Structures are given as structure tokens and as C-alpha cells.
Amino acid sequence: MRNRATIQGLGLSLPYLIFASGFVLFPLVFSVYLIFQRWDGMSAAVYVGLKNISRLFQDDLFYQSVLNTIIFLLINVPLQIIFALFFAVLLNSIRFLSGLFRAIYFAPVVVSGVVVTIIWQQLYGYDNGVLNSLLSGIGIARVPWLTSPTIAMPSIAIMATWKNVGLYTALFMVGLQDVPIDLHEAAIIDGANAWKRFYRITIPLLTPTMVLVVILSTINGFSLFVEPYVMTGGGPMNSTMSTLLYIYNQAFYFGHFGYAAALGLFYAAIIFIVVIIQRRVLKEE
Amino acid sequence: MSNAIHITALILLAMVILGCGPKTEQTLNNQRVVITYWAAPNQQEMMLANQLVSEWNKNNPDIHVRLQALPANQSTEEVLMAAIAAKTTPDVCSNIWPGTVPEYVRANALVSLSQFSDFDSLAESRIGWDRMVQFRSADGQYYQIPWKTNPVMMIYNKDLFKAAGIASPPRTYSEFLFDAQKLTSYSNANVGNGHYWMGYRDIRPIWWQRYFDFFTFYCAASHGHPMVSNDSVNADTNAIRSVYYFFQKCFSNQYFPRTTFQYDPFIAGVVATEFVGPWTISYIRQNFPDKINYGIGPVPVPDSSKGAVYTYGDHKSIVIFSTTRYPMESWRFVKYLLSVESDLKLLEIASQIPVRRDILKEPKFERFFNQNKIMKIFAEQSAYAKEVDQSYDQKEIFDSIAQEFEKCSVYGKETSDEAARNLLRRIKLIIDWEK
Amino acid sequence: MKKALLLTIKYAIVFVFASVFLYPFLWMISGTFKSDFEVMGLSLIPSHPTLANYLLVFERVPIMRALLNSTIVSVTITLSVVTFGAIVGYSLSKIKWSGAKYLTGFIIFTMLIPFQLTLIPTYLVIVKLGLTDNLLGLVIPNALTAVSIIMFRQFFQSIPDSLLEAARIDGCSELEIIFKIVFPLSRPAFITVGILTFLTSWNDVLWPLIVIRERSLMTLPQLVTVFVLGGEAETHLGAELAASTILALPIIILYGFFQKYFIQSFVTSGIKA
Numbered sequence: 001m002r003n004r005a006t007i008q009g010l011g012l013s014l015p016y017l018i019f020a021s022g023f024v025l026f027p028l029v030f031s032v033y034l035i036f037q038r039w040d041g042m043s044a045a046v047y048v049g050l051k052n053i054s055r056l057f058q059d060d061l062f063y064q065s066v067l068n069t070i071i072f073l074l075i076n077v078p079l080q081i082i083f084a085l086f087f088a089v090l091l092n093s094i095r096f097l098s099g100l101f102r103a104i105y106f107a108p109v110v111v112s113g114v115v116v117t118i119i120w121q122q123l124y125g126y127d128n129g130v131l132n133s134l135l136s137g138i139g140i141a142r143v144p145w146l147t148s149p150t151i152a153m154p155s156i157a158i159m160a161t162w163k164n165v166g167l168y169t170a171l172f173m174v175g176l177q178d179v180p181i182d183l184h185e186a187a188i189i190d191g192a193n194a195w196k197r198f199y200r201i202t203i204p205l206l207t208p209t210m211v212l213v214v215i216l217s218t219i220n221g222f223s224l225f226v227e228p229y230v231m232t233g234g235g236p237m238n239s240t241m242s243t244l245l246y247i248y249n250q251a252f253y254f255g256h257f258g259y260a261a262a263l264g265l266f267y268a269a270i271i272f273i274v275v276i277i278q279r280r281v282l283k284e285e
Numbered sequence: 286m287s288n289a290i291h292i293t294a295l296i297l298l299a300m301v302i303l304g305c306g307p308k309t310e311q312t313l314n315n316q317r318v319v320i321t322y323w324a325a326p327n328q329q330e331m332m333l334a335n336q337l338v339s340e341w342n343k344n345n346p347d348i349h350v351r352l353q354a355l356p357a358n359q360s361t362e363e364v365l366m367a368a369i370a371a372k373t374t375p376d377v378c379s380n381i382w383p384g385t386v387p388e389y390v391r392a393n394a395l396v397s398l399s400q401f402s403d404f405d406s407l408a409e410s411r412i413g414w415d416r417m418v419q420f421r422s423a424d425g426q427y428y429q430i431p432w433k434t435n436p437v438m439m440i441y442n443k444d445l446f447k448a449a450g451i452a453s454p455p456r457t458y459s460e461f462l463f464d465a466q467k468l469t470s471y472s473n474a475n476v477g478n479g480h481y482w483m484g485y486r487d488i489r490p491i492w493w494q495r496y497f498d499f500f501t502f503y504c505a506a507s508h509g510h511p512m513v514s515n516d517s518v519n520a521d522t523n524a525i526r527s528v529y530y531f532f533q534k535c536f537s538n539q540y541f542p543r544t545t546f547q548y549d550p551f552i553a554g555v556v557a558t559e560f561v562g563p564w565t566i567s568y569i570r571q572n573f574p575d576k577i578n579y580g581i582g583p584v585p586v587p588d589s590s591k592g593a594v595y596t597y598g599d600h601k602s603i604v605i606f607s608t609t610r611y612p613m614e615s616w617r618f619v620k621y622l623l624s625v626e627s628d629l630k631l632l633e634i635a636s637q638i639p640v641r642r643d644i645l646k647e648p649k650f651e652r653f654f655n656q657n658k659i660m661k662i663f664a665e666q667s668a669y670a671k672e673v674d675q676s677y678d679q680k681e682i683f684d685s686i687a688q689e690f691e692k693c694s695v696y697g698k699e700t701s702d703e704a705a706r707n708l709l710r711r712i713k714l715i716i717d718w719e720k
Numbered sequence: 721m722k723k724a725l726l727l728t729i730k731y732a733i734v735f736v737f738a739s740v741f742l743y744p745f746l747w748m749i750s751g752t753f754k755s756d757f758e759v760m761g762l763s764l765i766p767s768h769p770t771l772a773n774y775l776l777v778f779e780r781v782p783i784m785r786a787l788l789n790s791t792i793v794s795v796t797i798t799l800s801v802v803t804f805g806a807i808v809g810y811s812l813s814k815i816k817w818s819g820a821k822y823l824t825g826f827i828i829f830t831m832l833i834p835f836q837l838t839l840i841p842t843y844l845v846i847v848k849l850g851l852t853d854n855l856l857g858l859v860i861p862n863a864l865t866a867v868s869i870i871m872f873r874q875f876f877q878s879i880p881d882s883l884l885e886a887a888r889i890d891g892c893s894e895l896e897i898i899f900k901i902v903f904p905l906s907r908p909a910f911i912t913v914g915i916l917t918f919l920t921s922w923n924d925v926l927w928p929l930i931v932i933r934e935r936s937l938m939t940l941p942q943l944v945t946v947f948v949l950g951g952e953a954e955t956h957l958g959a960e961l962a963a964s965t966i967l968a969l970p971i972i973i974l975y976g977f978f979q980k981y982f983i984q985s986f987v988t989s990g991i992k993a
Contacts, residue, residue, distance in 0.1 A: 008894055009817030015804040016827070019864045024830055027841035034841060038719075041847075042369040042392035055718050061688075087737065094730055103979040104738045107745070110975050110982055111968050112923040114941045118948060118964040119744045122751075122957065126544055128760040130747065147488075147543065149696065166741070170987050212990060222834065226925050230945055235490045237691050237698070244836055244926075251840055252930060254681045255366065255388065259718070261840050268837035275832075296800050367933045370847055 034261035041255050052262040062263060064238050065246040066270065068153055072242070073221040075157035080217050081210060083165045088172030089198075102173065106166035113163070113226040120159045121146070121231050146232055149239040156227050156240055164220065168213045175209035176202065211282040218278060222271045243267050318348045318614050321375035325361070325601075326354040329567070330380075333634040337627055341618065348614045355380055362680075369394045374606035376615045379432055379622060381602045383420060383672050384679030386429050389604070391677070395428040396605040401616050404430075411623055413642035419672055420602065423516075429602035431640040432622065433631060435562030436663055436670040437501040437596045439585070443578045445481060445557045454582040458531045461585040465540035468557055483540040485556040486532075490691045492683035497560045499686050500673070501597040502528040505586045509595040509671040516676065516720060518713050522705055527587045530701035532694035543695060552576060560584060562599055563663040567636030581662045598670025600640065625649050632660065638667045677719045685711040745968070752962040759957045773958035774966075777947070780959075783966055785936055786943040790922055793858050793939060798918045800863040802910055808864070809872025810898050814884060824873065831866045843930055857931040858939070862921060868913045871989065875909035876902065912985040915978075922971065940967050 010017075035052055039045040056062065087105060091098050108116060123130045124145035132142040145155040179202055187197045224242040228234055234241035234249075247267065251260035324334035331354055338352045353375065355361055362385050368374045369392055381389075389395050398404050404427070408417050412431065422428050441454050446464075449471035455461035465483035472481040487494045503512075506528055507521035535541040551559040552573050559565075569577070583594035603622060605615045621627060625647065628639035632653050641647065644664050645654060654661040673679050685708055693704035751759045752773050754766040777783055812820045812827075842861055851857035879902060887897050903910070928942040938946065944963045975982055 005815055005817040006819065009811050009815045009819055012811030012815065012894065012898075013808050013819075013823060016808045016823075016864055016869065019804075020826075020830070022845060023842060023861050024838070026845060027838035028833070030841035030844065031837055034844075040388055040392065041366055042388065042394060051718060055714070058714060090730060090734055094727070094734065099980075101734050101738055102983070103975075104741050106979070106983050107972070107975065108741060109986065110919055110971055111745075112925075112941045112971070114923075114925060114945050114948075115748075115964045115968040116744075118944075118960060119748045122760065122961075123744060125760070130760070130762055133760070133762055149698075162741070167986055167990070170983050171990050174987055174991070216990060219834075223836075226945075229925075230949065233489055233491060235691060236488075237696060238490075238688065247836065247839075248926070248930075251843075252363070254678065254684075256681075257840055257844075264836045264838075264840060268834040271834045271836070272832065296796070296803065364933050367852055371850065371852055 031261050031265060034258050035265060037258040039257040041257055045258070048258065052259045055259060056262055056266060061238065061241070062243070062246060065241045065243040066267070068239060068241055069222060069224060069243050071153050072157050072160070072224055073218060075154050076160050076221055077214055077217050079157070079161045080165055080168055081213055083161065084168035084172050084213065085206070085210075087165065087169040088176055089202075091169070092173055092176050102166075102170065105169055108163045109167045111163075114230060116159065116163050117227050117230040120162075124155055124159075124231075147236055149237040152232060152236055152240045156224075156231065160221075160224075160227065164217065168217070171209055171213060172206065175206050179205045211279075214282060215275065215278055219271070219275065222267075222274075317346065318611050320348060320350050320377060320609075320611060320615055320618055322350050322352050322618070323355045323375045323378040323380065324352060325380040329635045333630055334379075336630060336634065337622065341621055345617075348611075348617065350618055365389075369606075372608055374608045376609040376611065377603065377605055377618060377622075379601065379603045381429060381604050383429060383431070383600055383602050383675065384683075386420075386422065386602065386604070387675055387677050387679075390422050390424075390428050394607055396607050396609065396612050396615075397426045397428055398430055398605065398616070398619075399426040401613075403620075407620060407623065411642065412640055416640065416642065416668075420675065422675060429604050430619065430623065431600045431672070432603045433601050433635075433637045434640050434667050434670045435564055435599035435637060436666040437497055437560050437562050437584065437599065438663065438666055439558055439582050440551065440561050440566070440579050441558045441582065442551070442554065442556075443580050445554070449481075449557075454580060455585055456583070457588045457590070458527070458585050459588050461531075462534055462538070462540070465535065465538070469538075469540065479555065482542050482550075482556045484535065484558045484560075485541055485546070485550050486695075487545065488543055488691065488695045489545065490684075490687040492680060492687045495683055495686050495690060496597055496599060498532060499528055499690050500683070501560055501584055502531065504595045504597050504671040505584050506590065507595075508590075508592065509669065511674045512682070513674045513676040513712065513716060516716060518709055518716065520709060520712075522709065524587075525705040525708060526701045529689065529693045529704045531585075531587075532690065533697055533701060536695050537697050563636050563638060563660060566659055566663075581659055583666065593669050594666075595669045595671055596666060598667070598672050600670070600672045629653065632657075636660065638664050640667070642668075644668075676716065678715050681715050682712055685715070745972075748961050748968075749965055752958055752965050754958055756956060756958060759961070773956065773962040776956060776959040777962045777966065781943055781947050781963070782936055783940070783943060783963065786938050786940040787966070787970070789855060789937060790940040793855055794918050794921045796859050797862050797921045798914055800859070801865050801868045801917045802914050804864050805868030805913060806872045806903065806906070806910070807898060808869045810876055810902060812869065813873040813876040814879070814881070814902070815894070824870075827866045827869055831870070839926075839930075846931055852931055853934045853937060854931075855937060858928060861927070865917070867989070868917065871913055872906070872909055875906055879905060911981050912988050915982055915985040916989055919971070919982075 034045070036047060036049060037045040038048045038051070091102055091105075094101075126132060126142060126144055126147055129145070131145065136142055144151060146152050183201050183205075184197055187201060223244060225244040225248065228240040228242050228245050229248075232240045234245055243263075244267075247260050247263045250256045250263060322334070322338065324330055334352055338350050341348075341350055355364055355378070361380055362382065365374070365378070365381075365385070369389065374394065386395070408414070408427070408430065417427075417431075420427060420429055420431055439454065445468070446452075446454070449464075449468040451464045451467055455464045461483070468481055468483050486498050503510075503521075503524055507524035510521040510524065512518070512520040532541075536543060546553075546555075550556045552569060554577060566581075569579075584596060586594055603619050605612060605619065609615050623639075626649070628641060629649055631637055631639050632650065638644070638660070644650065644667065645661065654664065673683075676682075688711075689699075689704040689708045693699045693701055699707070746764050747762075750764045750766060753769045753771070754761070755768060755770050755772065758767060811817075812824050846852055846857045846861065849857075851860065883901065884897055887901055892900070923941060924939075925941045925945055928939045929945070932938050932942065935943070935946075944967045947963050948960050
């Protein structure tokens with residue numbers, strides 16, 4: 001009996017087992033091997049010992065890219081939470097057409113990042129961009145959205161927030177609907193006003209959803225690639241060079257596959273650690 | 286049960302259909318040799334290639350050349366890299382940027398041209414060893430032969446110069462900056478017509494944009510000095526510094542705007558100078574024939590500079606890939622591409638300068654140069670056209686140049702001393718890693 | 721009175737933000753019909769509508785071919801992921817075998833590995849298999865996903881075992897059970913996984929950029945990226961917007977009809993994470 005079940009189980013899992021050996025296990029093992037090689041995508045791989053690792057430690061551009069990604073996250077994640085929460089509460093409190101509005105807020109989520117980036121590149125244009133035209137129309141000075149090394153990454157973070165906030169709004173809306181009404185009613189009887197109810201009941205009960213939003217947007221943020229690739233190419237002055245873009249350039253632009261594999265491993269370790277720490281810290285709050 | 290089979294069969298069928306992507310094939314024709322030749326995918330060069338190839342095929346029925354445009358893509362280099370990895374390279378390609386040859390040689394992707402018995406005489410007669418030497422590979426052999434050059438010079442708007450009181454095109458950095466100041470004063474005095482700038486550069490840190498500013502000026506300032514030779518840093522540090530400093534002055538004084546235009550500002554008459562090669566001239570002549578009254582001159586050099594003005598040559602070389610089955614026949618075709626008659630077509634159809642010694646003394650070109658004074662100026666300059674060094678990682682080296690250019694020259698966030706130092710340090714890091 | 725005022729304010733705010741989300745898309749679409757000099761303008765109505773931008777796009781790049789490529793690739797991937805994800809998910813939830821626990825653990829573990837790590841080795845596998853510049857190279861590495869397996873597994877756990885036992889006693893084979901009983905009951909899961917997979921693969925740009933070099937094989941988002949970055953639009957902004965609109969259109973149309981399912985899919989997958 002047990003054997004039959006095992007055969008069935010293995011048989012039905014076979015597609016995954018085959019797939020995983022070629023596209024999960026092998027790449028994992030191979031990436032560790034690649035770290036000690038120099039491979040340019042054309043010639044045979046050459047053993048270079050610890051060269052890639054030592055270069056990694058001297059590569060200030062790589063650390064710049066990690067810093068850029070962190071800056072992105074520090075702006076994107078809080079903005080997203082604040083606005084998503086705000087929209088969720090707002091949409092939850094109206095009845096007529098709330099579904100339509102939710103769909104509108106969600107629309108940027110499904111559209112390709114390429115489309116969003118192309119549009120926002122024009123919104124952010126310095127001389128004739130839509131945003132700057134609006135600003136100068138009301139007498140405010142133009143903002144160098146994408147041409148200032150300090151403002152460029154925040155601009156991308158804002159665009160990313162615009163794109164994704166609909167998803168997190170929907171998540172918060174689900175979370176809000178889970179808040180039992182009797183708790184609210186009991187609080188009203190106790191004389192608590194709307195704000196107090198919000199702080200004392202809604203927010204604590206929304207905490208699991210907030211944790212979810214933080215973790216999801218962090219993982220998303222570490223994958224930042226299309227936006228800087230299309231919009232700025234990593235500039236100005238490397239301020240928008242995300243780590244994934246840097247790794248991509250090292251591998252597919254400069255042909256340093258071994259070095260890029262080393263960067264990839266290091267970066268994956270960073271992501272792993274950050275996500276684990278986040279999970280621990282946030283789950284305790 | 287049948288549903289399962291249906292679905293699985295459908296998926297497998299879909300995958301099989303997908304698998305039949307287009308692949309480059311080498312059709313084996315028993316009667317004659319077929320050579321595949323990749324040319325640059327732009328309109329003029331395709332026109333040139335078509336003419337050259339059809340004439341060859343007419344006169345050489347035993348060696349048939351099949352012309353294909355390089356797959357248009359992110360960049361030629363990526364296409365070639367993928368083709369080399371997949372072993373789908375053609376026999377001959379004429380759009381090779383010399384900066385990539387070291388990597389191709391390391392990948393054993395190229396045939397050594399030195400092995401052909403008449404290579405030396407051809408190189409000597411068409412090009413001359415003094416210009417040929419910079420295309421030699423590390424092992425002393427030649428895996429490429431330079432075909433054409435696009436020497437970068439300064440184009441200037443004669444009418445704007447006249448209006449601003451600039452008598453003649455500037456030859457030195459000081460003259461350039463002085464004239465730029467004159468233009469700015471003129472522009473400020475005539476506010477109604479919009480602002481005029483002395484020049485314009487694409488300020489995004491795109492590495493190949495630096496061909497047309499930093500590297501051109503470096504060649505000029507250093508008289509063709511390399512940056513890397515024999516696997517070590519060997520650069521004219523003073524030249525690096527002065528080039529970064531010059532452009533820093535241009536941007537900080539707002540002679541060059543810190544913006545990206547949606548149109549070509551020189552053609553629009555908004556900037557007075559630009560640094561371009563002959564291809565741009567023919568582009569202007571074809572599309573905007575009488576819009577701008579322009580002149581050509583050498584790029585500015587540091588004040589203390591003496592002697593001929595060097596520039597960046599933007600060369601393209603011809604190579605034969607090692608996947609070829611017909612090296613001898615491919616070499617015969619390559620020699621044809623480098624003949625005087627073919628070079629004349631290169632001038633007439635594609636408006637590019639063949640890499641040819643004593644080009645102005647060639648009788649067959651006399652009529653052409655008499656009718657095309659502008660091309661004549663470029664041809665004169667071509668004798669002093671320098672190409673990038675034959676070392677690995679040229680792209681990443683240029684990327685580093687672009688980084689410092691952005692930081693120091695465009696945004697003024699570091700001094701030219703620091704820029705030079707950082708650049709050399711990063712180049713050393715890149716080179717050492719390859720050793 | 722106060723309630724009506726509050727409600728009005730709420731709707732006003734909702735409406736303002738709705739326009740913040742809508743205006744950029746409307747601006748893009750209207751821009752595609754404007755001529756060069758007014759593309760950057762703020763108005764949503766072109767003064768002299770023109771189709772020139774679209775014509776430029778169709779002339780310069782094989783955009784319809786790319787649309788076809790994206791469709792073929794995304795549909796195949798979705799079919800594959802959904803089918804195999806369900807089958808494997810079933811084996812991990814409804815078949816009591818000793819390996820199930822370990823395999824499930826392994827699959828969950830692989831979900832934690834950031835893809836940045838395996839990006840380059842996977843590329844090498846594709847090169848060695850000779851699948852660069854081949855649509856299969858896009859499909860195969862994405863043919864199964866851990867997410868889909870886990871989602872199906874979780875969903876199947878809600879199907880009562882007794883139902884399956886009865887079928888077994890009746891003499892049905894496991895595959896018959898899967899296709900005739902379990903699948904029909906799992907429509908929500910199929911829709912969720914299907915939509916998520918389709919959308920992810922449709923919008924993917926990084927992997928096609930790595931695997932595909934030949935223009936005629938590029939996916940739609942990839943081709944639009946190359947078109948915009950490669951300068952063939954020759955700074956005709958309207959053409960760039962036109963390419964971008966063509967890219968956005970299929971998904972927007974699908975979204976228009978099925979938004980409820982889209983939103984639900986994302987929310988479900990988020991919560992399960």
C-alpha cells in the first residue's frame with residue numbers, strides 16, 4: 001500500500017523533479033562554480049580562484065547600487081503603506097461605485113512596467129515634461145526629476161508607488177473587511193470616536209496585512225530593473241543604478257559572467273538576510 | 286484519462302512548434318562556394334553592400350556571396366557575442382568595432398589574417414604599417430583589417446559665429462571658451478530668439494557617447510597616445526585632466542546645456558558647434574540640405590599643443606570568423622572589399638572614409654574629392670585618426686570614462702585631478718582583473 | 721447635512737486620485753494621435769489627429785509579430801504552469817506518500833531563493849541547450865513554478881478526502897480522479913494561478929532581453945523597450961507612445977472584462993504568501 005502511494009506520488013511529481021534538476025538544482029550548484037571562473041559567454045570558462053571575490057570587495061559601484069536600492073525601498077515602502085491604507089479606508093467607506101474605483105486604482109498594477117516607465121519618463125521631463133509644465137503653470141520652479149542625482153531615485157520610487165499601490169490597497173481592503181463589526185460597535189458604546197477606533201482597533205488588526213505589504217514590496221524592490229533600465233540607464237551619476245541592473249550590465253553588457261555570478265550570490269545573501277530580519281522583527285510587533 | 290493525454294499532447298506540440306525558430310543555415314551547394322557576409326543594417330551601408338555584393342557575384346560565379354544585414358538589435362556587439370556562443374557566425378563581417386576584437390580573439394572566433402601570403406603587401410599598400418600597428422593583437426598577429434573610418438571633427442554654424450562676432454573657428458581650448466562667452470553675450474542680448482549655446486553633448490552616462498567628446502579630445506590632446514598598452518595602464522594623465530577640465534568649464538559656464546533635446550539642436554540652429562563624423566554630414570545634406578550654413582574644422586586642443594591634430598577615428602574593421610569553411614575564398618572577397626573601386630563606392634554611396642594611405646593622392650578619387658570639399662577635409666583628418674586600444678574590456682573602460690565625465694565635467698562634483706585619478710584607478714582595477 | 725458633506729468630500733478625494741491613476745494613461749493614448757509638436761502638451765484632445773505615429777511603429781518594428789510571440793509564449797507557459805502545477809500540487813496534497821512532506825519543504829525553500837542568484841547559470845543552461853534566440857528558451861525555464869504548485873496544493877487540501885476515496889473505490893485511476901473530479905472543482909484556483917502566471921510572463925522583460933536577440937522573436941514588451949531605447953523612434957515621442965499603447969492594450973482589454981478576477985488573484989496569492 002505504501003509503496004503504491006509512493007510510486008503514484010513520485011510519478012505525479014515527476015514533471016517537477018525533472019524541471020527542478022535542470023532549472024533549480026543545477027543553476028544553484030553551477031552558480032557556486034561560476035563564482036570562481038572567468039567566462040565571457042564566448043570562450044571556455046577559466047579558473048581564476050578568488051579573483052571575483054576580491055574584486056567584489058573593491059567594487060564601489062556595486063555598493064553604490066546596493067545603497068541605491070535601499071534608498072528606493074526607504075521611500076517606496078512607507079509611501080506605499082500610507083497611501084494604500086488611506087485609499088483602503090476611503091474606498092471601504094463608500095458604497096456606490098467603490099468597485100469601479102478600486103479597479104481604476106488597481107489598473108497600473110497589471111500594466112507592463114515598460115508602459116508605466118515610458119509614460120512617466122515624459123511626465124518627469126525637465127523642459128517640457130507634463131509635471132514641470134503644470135508646476136511652471138502655477139508659478140513653481142521646475143524640478144529636475146530625473147536629472148538630479150539626489151532626486152532621481154526618489155522619483156523612480158514615487159513612480160513605483162503609483163504603479164503598485166492599487167495592489168496593496170486591495171490587500172488592505174480585504175484586511176479591513178475582516179475586522180469584526182462588533183468590536184467597533186462595542187467601542188462606540190464605550191464612547192470612542194472614529195479616530196480612536198481607528199488607532200486602537202483597525203490598525204492593530206491590520207498589522208498582519210501591513211507586515212505582508214512590507215515584505216512583498218521589499219522583495220519587489222530588490223528586483224528593481226526595468227524602470228532604471230528604460231528611464232535613466234542608471235544615471236545620473238549612478239544614482240539610479242539598481243543592483244540587478246548593475247549585475248545585468250556586468251554579465252550581458254561587459255561579458256563578465258563569473259563576476260556577475262559572484263555579485264548575484266552576494267546580493268541574494270543580502271536579500272535573504274533582510275527578508276528574514278524583516279519577518280522576525282515585524283512578526284513580533 | 287483522454288483529457289490528460291489531450292492536454293499534454295497540446296503542450297508538447299506547442300513546445301515543438303516553438304522550437305522551430307529561425308536559424309541561420311549554411312546551405313551546402315555542391316557546385317559552388319557560398320559565403321555569408323554580414324553588413325551594418327543602416328540604409329546607406331546596405332545599399333553599398335548590395336552593390337558590392339551583386340557585382341562580386343556577377344564576376345565570381347564560383348564564389349557566391351550571400352548578403353545579410355546584421356540582426357538589428359540592442360547592439361551589434363551583443364548580436365555577435367550571441368552568434369559566437371551559438372557558433373552561428375557568418376564568414377565575413379565588415380561592421381566590427383575594433384574594441385571588441387581582443388575578446389573575439391580570446392574566444393578563438395576569428396581567423397588570423399596574417400597567415401595569408403598577400404596580407405602583408407595588402408596592408409602595406411592600402412593602409413601603411415604606421416596606421417596598421419594599432420590594430421595588431423596581443424600575440425603579434427592581425428585578426429582584423431580596418432575598413433573605414435569616421436574621423437570626428439568640429440562642425441560649426443557659420444551664420445551664428447558671424448552674428449556673435451566670432452571671426453574664425455576656435456583652435457584651442459582658450460579660443461573655444463572665449464568664443465563661447467561671446468556667443469553667450471550675443472544670446473543674452475537678443476533674448477527674443479531663444480537661447481544659443483556653443484555646443485551640446487548627450488549628458489547621459491552612455492559609454493559610446495564619450496567617443497564624441499572625451500575620447501576625441503583625448504586623442505587630440507595627447508597626439509594619439511594610448512590609454513592602455515601591454516596589459517597595463519599607460520595614459521597621458523595631463524591630457525585626461527585637461528579634457529575633463531575643458532568640458533567642466535563648458536558645462537559650469539553654461540556654454541553647454543545640461544539637458545537632453547528631443548531634436549538635433551545643431552540642425553535646429555540652437556547650438557553653434559557639434560563634434561561629428563562624415564556620416565552626420567551626409568545625413569544633414571540629405572535631410573536638411575539648406576538649413577544650416579556650416580563649416581568643418583579640427584577639434585580644439587590644449588593651448589600649448591603643437592603639430593597635427595589627432596582625433597578619434599571610429600573605425601570599423603573587417604574580420605573572417607573561424608566558423609568559416611572557406612577561409613581562402615573569404616579572404617578573396619575581403620580583398621575585393623578593400624580594393625580601390627570598392628573604396629570609391631564607399632565614399633560615394635555611404636559617405637565614409639576608407640582607411641587608405643595617401644588617400645588624397647589616389648587618382649581615382651580625384652573627381653570625388655573635387656566635388657566634395659567637406660569629405661576632402663575629413664579625408665585629410667583621417668591620416669591622424671586613432672582607434673581605441675587593443676585591450677580587453679574597452680566597453681567597461683569607456684563606461685568608467687563616462688562615469689567620471691558625468692561627475693566631473695557635467696555636474697562639477699569633483700575636480701579634474703580627482704576625475705583623472707579615479708579613472709586611472711578604475712581602469713587598473715578592470716585590467717588587473719583580466720590578468 | 722454633515723453626513724452628506726462628508727460623503728461629498730470623500731467622493732471628491734476618491735475622484736481626484738482616480739484621475740491621478742487614469743490621466744497618465746489617457747495622456748499616453750491621446751499623445752499617440754498628436755503630431756510631434758504638441759505631443760508633450762497637457763491636453764487630452766489632439767488638435768489635428770493623425771495616425772502617423774502608429775504608421776511609424778508598424779513600419780520600423782515587427783510589432784504584430786512580437787504580439788504573436790508574446791501570446792504564444794504566455795499562453796504556453798500558462799497552460800504548462802497550470803497543468804503541471806495542479807498535477808504536482810495534487811500529488812503533494814492528496815496522495816499520502818512519505819516523500820510529500822520533504823518535497824513540499826524543498827519547494828517552499830526554493831521560493832525563498834532570489835532569482836538574481838540563478839539568473840546567469842540558467843542562462844548558461846539555455847545556451848548549452850542551444851535555445852538562445854528560440855521561443856522555447858523563454859518557455860522552458862518558466863514551465864513550472866513553485867508558487868503554482870503550492871497554491872494548488874493549498875487549494876486541494878480543502879477538497880474532502882472522502883470524495884476522492886469514494887472515486888478510488890469505484891475503480892478510478894488517480895489521473896482520472898485528477899481530471900474528472902478535482903479539476904472541475906478547482907475553477908477558482910485555476911483562474912487565480914492562470915491569471916497570475918499569464919500576467920507575469922506577459923510583462924517579463926528581463927528574461928527575453930537575455931535570451932532573445934533576434935528581432936523577429938522578441939516579445940512585445942521587449943520589442944517596445946528596444947524600440948524606445950534604440951533610437952529608431954528617432955525622438956518621435958508620439959511613436960514611442962504608440963508602441964507603448966500597443967503593448968498596454970491587450971492587458972487593459974482583458975483587465976476591462978475580468979478585473980474582478982485579476983484583483984482577486986493578486987489578493988489571494990498575496991495572502992497566501
